[in-house]
Amino acid sequence: MERKRRGGQAARRFNQRISDHISGYLYTLPFFAIFMVFGFYPMLYTIYISLFKWDMLGDRTFVGLRNYRLLLTDDPLFWKSIGNTFLIWFESVPFQILFAILLAVLLNQAFIKGKGVFRFFIFLPNITSLVAVSLIFANVFGVKYGLFNYLLTLLGLDRLDWAGDSWATQLAVAALVFWRYLGFHMVIQLAGLQSIPGDLYEAATIDGASKGQQFFRITIPMLTPTIMFSTLIATTGGLQLFTEPFTFMSDLSGAVAAVNGGTNNQVLTVVMYLYKTAFTDHAFGYSSAIANLLLIIIVIFALFNSLLVGKLRR
Amino acid sequence: MRNRTGRSIVYVLLLLFVGFSIFPFYWMSVISTRTAGEISAIPPKVFYGSRLAENFDKIFNNENVDFLRTMGNTAIIAVSITVSMLLLSSLAGFAFARLHFTGKGFMLLFVLGTLMIPAQFGIIPQYLIITKLHWLNDYRAVIVPGMVSAFGVFFMRQYIEASVPNELVEAGRIDGCRNLQLYALIAVPAIAPAYATLGILTFMGAWNDYLWPSIVMKSNEMLTVQVALLRLDTSSYFQDKSLVMAASVMATLPLFLIFLFFNRQFIAGVTDGAVKG
Numbered sequence: 001m002e003r004k005r006r007g008g009q010a011a012r013r014f015n016q017r018i019s020d021h022i023s024g025y026l027y028t029l030p031f032f033a034i035f036m037v038f039g040f041y042p043m044l045y046t047i048y049i050s051l052f053k054w055d056m057l058g059d060r061t062f063v064g065l066r067n068y069r070l071l072l073t074d075d076p077l078f079w080k081s082i083g084n085t086f087l088i089w090f091e092s093v094p095f096q097i098l099f100a101i102l103l104a105v106l107l108n109q110a111f112i113k114g115k116g117v118f119r120f121f122i123f124l125p126n127i128t129s130l131v132a133v134s135l136i137f138a139n140v141f142g143v144k145y146g147l148f149n150y151l152l153t154l155l156g157l158d159r160l161d162w163a164g165d166s167w168a169t170q171l172a173v174a175a176l177v178f179w180r181y182l183g184f185h186m187v188i189q190l191a192g193l194q195s196i197p198g199d200l201y202e203a204a205t206i207d208g209a210s211k212g213q214q215f216f217r218i219t220i221p222m223l224t225p226t227i228m229f230s231t232l233i234a235t236t237g238g239l240q241l242f243t244e245p246f247t248f249m250s251d252l253s254g255a256v257a258a259v260n261g262g263t264n265n266q267v268l269t270v271v272m273y274l275y276k277t278a279f280t281d282h283a284f285g286y287s288s289a290i291a292n293l294l295l296i297i298i299v300i301f302a303l304f305n306s307l308l309v310g311k312l313r314r
Numbered sequence: 315m316r317n318r319t320g321r322s323i324v325y326v327l328l329l330l331f332v333g334f335s336i337f338p339f340y341w342m343s344v345i346s347t348r349t350a351g352e353i354s355a356i357p358p359k360v361f362y363g364s365r366l367a368e369n370f371d372k373i374f375n376n377e378n379v380d381f382l383r384t385m386g387n388t389a390i391i392a393v394s395i396t397v398s399m400l401l402l403s404s405l406a407g408f409a410f411a412r413l414h415f416t417g418k419g420f421m422l423l424f425v426l427g428t429l430m431i432p433a434q435f436g437i438i439p440q441y442l443i444i445t446k447l448h449w450l451n452d453y454r455a456v457i458v459p460g461m462v463s464a465f466g467v468f469f470m471r472q473y474i475e476a477s478v479p480n481e482l483v484e485a486g487r488i489d490g491c492r493n494l495q496l497y498a499l500i501a502v503p504a505i506a507p508a509y510a511t512l513g514i515l516t517f518m519g520a521w522n523d524y525l526w527p528s529i530v531m532k533s534n535e536m537l538t539v540q541v542a543l544l545r546l547d548t549s550s551y552f553q554d555k556s557l558v559m560a561a562s563v564m565a566t567l568p569l570f571l572i573f574l575f576f577n578r579q580f581i582a583g584v585t586d587g588a589v590k591g
Contacts (some may be wrong), residue, residue: 035464127570132562132565144354145356
């Protein structure tokens with residue numbers, strides 16, 4: 001009797017193991033199938049065709065690493081797009097994270113009423129359609145009738161050419177990025193603040209530490225991993241910037257200027273250049289080389305960031 | 315007294331930022347109620363006008379795009395992607411969290427490794443595949459690649475790992491449940507908050523996507539709303555930004571309503587990765 005039951009149990013366990021295997025593969029199959037076709041295969045193919053000269057209609061010619069050589073040594077536009085991407089990053093992200101921390105600290109004060117309401121409104125820009133938002137900014141920064149230029153004239157200043165002046169266009173796009181993602185980073189920093197144990201502050205207060213000391217000795221060090229997370233997200237996102245400058249430019253100066261990132265290529269980002277080389281110039285091999293370089297840059301940043309976080313956590 | 319001033323300063327600062335955050339929305343809604351002539355007037359008109367109905371009429375009877383249709387297209391795409399993402403991610407997440415099968419560790423590592431790859435990375439081969447499949451200007455071109463993602467699978471696995479106890483699954487097994495029943499009867503009810511979070515994130519992402527739909531949905535009937543916003547006034551002899559802004563209001567409204575109802579879940583979803591990860 002006892003033996004029979006044990007035998008039954010073993011058989012059931014065996015059947016269970018088989019059905020677990022079948023279910024396991026079956027349930028994960030949709031992900032792997034779709035990923036293989038639309039993720040993994042394109043990844044390998046992008047590496048492969050970056051070694052060819054190919055305009056889709058003509059034949060593919062194997063050119064080895066020539067696309068990369070051209071990009072790195074003989075293509076000012078590529079370097080310009082990298083410079084633009086980093087410039088827009090630099091004009092928006094540090095401020096964004098700084099203000100996000102400031103806002104989070106303000107909102108984390110115990111006496112604040114209606115925290116949820118403040119959080120809702122400051123986060124709101126993050127949910128909206130990027131295209132709509134870029135169109136609004138294009139309107140506010142309109143050259144002739146834009147609100148911003150009107151305010152400048154009220155102050156007795158000259159209007160700025162937000163579509164033509166390189167630095168002005170970049171600044172407008174940076175402002176848009178700052179506006180859209182400020183709330184996102186604030187919410188992240190707020191969560192980071194709330195995960196700092198309260199007794200740390202209590203102990204510090206008993207030891208006579210001032211608010212300022214508490215902020216720099218407790219809050220900032222304890223918040224560092226969250227700050228690094230924000231920086232990582234903002235950086236990988238910033239390196240992939242496309243829709244904001246593209247829409248902003250196409251509303252201000254038309255579709256042709258938008259593809260080039262403005263008349264002086266002033267907001268041509270790496271992804272915009274990738275898009276232009278592929279879908280306007282039909283240089284697929286060249287464009288794939290850009291994609292690969294972009295991926296390498298992003299991976300380097302991510303690794304650097306995780307290394308830094310690992311160091312700081314210790 | 316000093317304390318009171320400090321508090322007031324904090325409130326004022328917060329209010330300033332709220333103003334900064336919502337001003338562009340206000341501006342969008344103001345312009346949507348005016349005519350092209352009114353918005354190119356100096357000084358700018360900063361309050362609401364009376365032309366909202368007229369602008370909506372121009373959008374719905376537009377010479378360039380069938381705007382209602384593009385809203386419908388986007389809704390079909392966003393809803394399909396969201397439903398499929400929730401189903402497929404939770405199924406795969408359940409398998410990774412609670413079933414034992416050979417190669418699971420390696421497969422999960424693979425999922426994790428792909429999280430870092432940027433969305434636009436394989437865009438050229440993806441476009442070629444869509445062309446080969448004859449899916450250009452077809453809903454499938456946008457829906458199928460978005461049906462499930464590494465992020466979704468990983469997110470669900472983490473959630474199921476944390477909120478569906480192994481003992482409960484074992485108990486279900488002793489009661490004779492098969493794997494699919496375990497998933498449907500034990501896991502699915504326990505992960506409702508995860509469904510809400512991933513669902514909103516996915517819907518918003520799909521609704522807001524611009525780059526990919528602009529590449530594969532070229533024909534006028536198949537445009538998504540984001541692409542349509544840029545085409546509304548392109549062939550007119552003069553540009554009418556007021557009607558573009560009225561259309562932007564419409565493109566933003568569904569997202570605003572979803573955020574209004576689910577903002578708690580949404581913000582929880584955004585912060586989950588940052589603090590617990």
